[in-house]
Amino acid sequence: MQTKTDGPLTITKFDSLGPYGNNAYLSADRDAGEAVIVDMPAGSRELLAALGDLKVTAILLTHTHPDHWADYDLVKNATGAPVRCHPAEVIMPATKIDRPLSDGDEITVGSGAIRALQTPGHTPGSTCYLAGRVLFSGDVLFPGGPGRTQTPADLKQSIASITQRLYPLPDETVVLPGHGADTTIGDSKREYAAFASREHPPDLHGDVTWAG
Secondary structure, eight states: OEEEEETTEEEEEEEEETTTTEEEEEEEETTTTEEEEEOOOTTTHHHHHTOTTOEEEEEEOSOOOGGGSTTHHHHHHHHOOOEEEOTTOOSSOGGGOSEEOOTTOEEEETTEEEEEEEOOSSSTTOEEEEETTEEEEETTEETTEEOOBSSHHHHHHHHHHIIIIITTSOTTOEEEESBSOOEEHHHHHHHHHHHHTSOOOTTOOBSOOTTO
16 A cells, blocks of 8 residues: 555555556545545455545546456445546446546545546547546556557557647656556656657557567
């Protein structure tokens, strides 16, 4: 469990949860007693135990691959909070989405706010969430490269999402992904520059790294 503070928000990372080593996040304004959860993989009981008296006002999904919502019933029943994600996500039953999220929507957390950035490619409705200088990137962006893609068109779309939506953010923005270690926008931009300087096969997709 790791904690970062950005403005009024305290962000806690719960890492290596469940069989797929997922990360889940709690973003809280502790003075206001409000919090938002980002993703709810298997192992989310650890996150729930850390809530204390915080009121969860929303559960945000970065995307709906099953490993990111494996503890849906546990977290939903414990918090009663609405589950939100982009409506282009069709892997999870639509009945489980309480309120859709659109690009640019802001979710208030006490005196703080989290902004939704639609970043398709890994999945059609993949969404990153920006809280000040912290970005929850789901499986869109990891240290060393993008998340896995199913087709060359998906990879092209994912790279466009990363370069057009995420790389304009300040270099010091901390990137908190859906699995594994953190990175920064600045580090990722430098890694991508090396990738972009090389030729690549037109059918490139799958598990791609900026160094590959």
